[in-house]
Amino acid sequence: MAFAAVRQVLECASPLALLGASSADRKRQRTGALQDAYAPAQGPFGSWPQRLASGRGVRLAFAVGTIALASSAETVKDREGAIRSDRATMSRDARWIYNDVQKGFADARRTGKPLLVVLRCVPCLSCLGIDAKVLQDTELAPWLDQFVCVRLINANAIDLAMFQFDYDLSFSTVFFNGDGTVYGRYGSWTHQKNPADKTVAGYKRALDGALALHRGYPANKASLTGKQGGPAPFKTPLEIPALAGKYKRDLDWEGKVVGSCIHCHQIGDAFRAWHRDQGKPVPADLIYPMPMPETIGLTLAPEQIAAVQSVAAGSIAAKAGLQAGDEVVSLAGQPLISIADFSWALHRAPASGPLAAAVKRGGAPMSLTLNLPAEWRRKSDISKRVGTWPMRGMAFGGLVLEDLADDARAQRGVGKDKMAMFVKGVGQYGKHAAAKQAGFQKDDIIVELAGLSARLAEGELIGYLLQSHRPGEQVKATVLRGAQRITLSLPMQ
Numbered sequence: 001m002a003f004a005a006v007r008q009v010l011e012c013a014s015p016l017a018l019l020g021a022s023s024a025d026r027k028r029q030r031t032g033a034l035q036d037a038y039a040p041a042q043g044p045f046g047s048w049p050q051r052l053a054s055g056r057g058v059r060l061a062f063a064v065g066t067i068a069l070a071s072s073a074e075t076v077k078d079r080e081g082a083i084r085s086d087r088a089t090m091s092r093d094a095r096w097i098y099n100d101v102q103k104g105f106a107d108a109r110r111t112g113k114p115l116l117v118v119l120r121c122v123p124c125l126s127c128l129g130i131d132a133k134v135l136q137d138t139e140l141a142p143w144l145d146q147f148v149c150v151r152l153i154n155a156n157a158i159d160l161a162m163f164q165f166d167y168d169l170s171f172s173t174v175f176f177n178g179d180g181t182v183y184g185r186y187g188s189w190t191h192q193k194n195p196a197d198k199t200v201a202g203y204k205r206a207l208d209g210a211l212a213l214h215r216g217y218p219a220n221k222a223s224l225t226g227k228q229g230g231p232a233p234f235k236t237p238l239e240i241p242a243l244a245g246k247y248k249r250d251l252d253w254e255g256k257v258v259g260s261c262i263h264c265h266q267i268g269d270a271f272r273a274w275h276r277d278q279g280k281p282v283p284a285d286l287i288y289p290m291p292m293p294e295t296i297g298l299t300l301a302p303e304q305i306a307a308v309q310s311v312a313a314g315s316i317a318a319k320a321g322l323q324a325g326d327e328v329v330s331l332a333g334q335p336l337i338s339i340a341d342f343s344w345a346l347h348r349a350p351a352s353g354p355l356a357a358a359v360k361r362g363g364a365p366m367s368l369t370l371n372l373p374a375e376w377r378r379k380s381d382i383s384k385r386v387g388t389w390p391m392r393g394m395a396f397g398g399l400v401l402e403d404l405a406d407d408a409r410a411q412r413g414v415g416k417d418k419m420a421m422f423v424k425g426v427g428q429y430g431k432h433a434a435a436k437q438a439g440f441q442k443d444d445i446i447v448e449l450a451g452l453s454a455r456l457a458e459g460e461l462i463g464y465l466l467q468s469h470r471p472g473e474q475v476k477a478t479v480l481r482g483a484q485r486i487t488l489s490l491p492m493q
Contacts, residue, residue, distance in 0.1 A: 079123035079258045083153065086122045087253075090151055096135070097150045099251075101158070104150035108178030114214040115176040116147040116207075119155070119165070121263055127171030129198040130191045140200060143207040147175075154261040157236050157249045164229035166290040166340065167264040168385045173203075175210035175337070182227045183213045184337040185344055189292065190302045193384070201303035202338065209305065209337025226334040226348060227341070233274075237262050241277070242270035268387045272466075276394055276493075281467040284351065287391065288380040288463065290343040295380045296370060298322065306336045320370045323361065330358040352376065375463075382459040394493050395465040397435030398427025401458045404445060412445065412480060419453050421446040421461065431493050439488045441481065449490065450475035465492065 076082050091098040097107065101117060108115040120131055134140060135151075152158070162180060165172045166187045175183040186206040191197045213220060234240050238247060243262060252260035268289060275282045293300050297315020301307040306328035311318050322328075330336060331345035332355055349355050355370040382388045392398060404412070404420035414420040423444040426436050447453065450465060469475060474489040 074125050075123040076125065080256065082123045083257045083261075084253075086153060090135070093135075095144060095149050097148070099151065099153055101150055101152060104148050105176070105178055105180070108148045108176070110178075111148060112178070113146060113148050114183060114210055115150065115178060116144070116210070117150045117152055117163075117174050117176065119152045119158075119163070119172045119174070119264060121170045122153050123258070124170040125195045126193075127169065127188070127191045128195040130188065130200060130203065131171050133198045133200050134203065137200070140204070140207075143204060143211075146211055147207075148178075154251055155237055155264045155267060156247055156251070156260075156262045157238065160232035160234055160236060160267070161229050164232075166343065167268040168289070168387050169264070172264070172340075173206070175206070175213075177214065177217055181217070181221065181224055182229065183210045183217075183224065184227060184335075185340040186338045187290075187340040187343075188302070199303055202305075205303075205305050206338040206340075209335075213335065213337070220335075223330075223333060223335055226332050226345065230348070237267050237270065240267070240270040240274060242266075242273045265386045269390050272387070272391065272394075276466070276471060279470050282391075282394075284377045284463065284467070285347060287466055288377040288382060288459070289347060289385075289387070290340070291346040291377060291380045293317075293339065293342055293346075295346065295377070296372075300328075300339050300342065302339070305338060306331075306342050316370055316372065316376065320357065320368045322357070322359065322368060325361070327360040328357055329360055329365070330356075332356060378460040378463045379457075380459055381457070382462070383457075388459075388462070391462050391466060393427065393431040393434070394471075395462045397438060397440070397491055397493065398432030399423055399435045399440060400425035401446070401461065403455070403457055414445075414447060414480075417455050419447050419449065419455055421449070421456075421458065434491050434493060438490055440477075440479070440490070443481075445480040446477055447480055447485075448476075448478035450477075 087098065090096050097104050104115050104117060107113075118131075118134065120127075134144075155163075162182075163174060165174055165185050169187040169189070169192055171187070171191065173186040175185070177183065184206065186203060188202065191199075213224070217224075236249075237243050238249060243266065247260060247262050250260075251257050268286065272282050272286050275286070288295075293306075294312075297312035297317040298308055299310045299312075301309045304327075308317075308322055308324055308326040308328065310324050311322050328336060328342065331342055332349060334341065334345050336342055336345070345355075349372060352372050352374045355372055357368045357370055359366050359368055382391075392400060400423070401421040402424045404414065404422045406416055408422075409416060409418075409420050412420070423440060423442055423446065426440060426442050427433050428436065449461065450469065452461070452464065456464075465475070469492045471493050473492040475492060477488045477490050479486050479488055
């Protein structure tokens with residue numbers, strides 16, 4: 001089954017390069033892509049699967065266990081070739097403006113059309129299916145023809161006050177008015193986790209939603225206030241200390257393109273490092289960016305705008321009165337055009353307090369209130385995010401932790417309400433080797449850390465440590481190792 005899944009993904013590998021290719025060429029490319037899947041590449045921070053396994057250079061088989069590894073930014077082997085092929089094809093495309101946001105805004109102002117900016121990490125296998133569909137399929141043409149379309153393949157010079165979205169995704173879209181007003185966002189973790197997923201029903205709905213908002217503009221401008229990006233401490237990624245001096249505004253087409261590209265996830269990494277290097281707590285919205293609806297107990301239908309599929313018992317959403325079948329029309333006063341818009345409203349929500357939701361139930365409008373308790377963001381599942389790996393280095397010294405299942409707890413005599421963090425992986429290099437050097441081992445079970453002994457998810461523990469402890473501190477850990485109960489010190493970085 002794993003190999004069949006890989007094959008399905010690779011049928012759509014390098015979609016742009018397959019345009020106009022002979023059948024023999026297509027076969028060769030698919031064969032090469034299959035080889036690529038078993039040879040993850042090394043980037044400025046190392047490829048995610050490599051870093052997950054060892055922090056450096058370890059190859060991870062793409063198909064072993066689950067195809068979901070591709071969601072963590074696994075790339076094709078020839079990343080340089082993929083980017084150059086993308087440019088060769090898309091720079092000649094009649095619809096898409098290639099890597100020139102300013103031209104896109106100018107054209108939007110000139111034509112009166114809304115602007116659509118796709119931000120795509122070209123070498124990443126994640127979101128490959130939807131990217132190919134949006135670029136090539138005539139099904140979307142009637143919608144795309146109503147926009148000025150820009151394809152942006154690097155984040156070097158983006159305006160950080162304007163382009164605020166989920167930096168951990170490999171394919172995102174931001175919809176604008178020509179004057180810079182944001183209409184909404186699109187990003188899909190369903191497509192991120194499954195590169196073969198080419199469904200675009202949700203994308204069409206986002207396009208429809210953006211077009212409707214554009215038709216109502218500027219009369220509806222006040223309702224869009226919450227959709228605009230907040231203040232940014234730096235104008236562009238090039239100014240953030242962790243990236244400054246290492247990259248230039250433009251890609252190096254005369255040299256190594258890949259090495260000259262700032263990837264979107266590096267923005268989040270650099271912001272967190274900036275706070276950490278100053279000895280300041282990392283803000284919660286950087287640790288838990290763009291919270292998924294599940295954070296408040298909602299599962300939304302993946303190809304709808306914000307249609308409630310299920311509500312977790314006892315959750316924030318359940319207490320607010322939300323029910324399966326409800327359609328969330330607006331959140332925090334913001335009209336929604338996608339699930340990403342829902343996450344954005346949560347991203348900008350207060351640390352605690354009420355959040356208004358406008359809902360349709362059976363076609364009838366109603367108003368509900370989500371009451372957000374203190375530390376609600378810490379319920380976000382950040383385990384699969386690319387940006388979590390550097391945070392594991394800061395908080396855990398390179399450990400990958402997993403809450404021990406109830407049956408395993410019973411075998412070890414650990415209560416269901418107590419901490420039992422299973423050490424799933426131990427980093428081997430650089431900052432990610434700090435825990436190893438402190439004596440931690442794979443298969444250890446941490447039952448107390450930094451004075452905490454209650455049951456927590458990995459993400460909750462990361463948030464606590466990054467907000468309560470500074471680099472250079474040592475926190476005490478109690479560890480079960482076989483029949484032993486030992487005490488170790490974990491360095492904060």
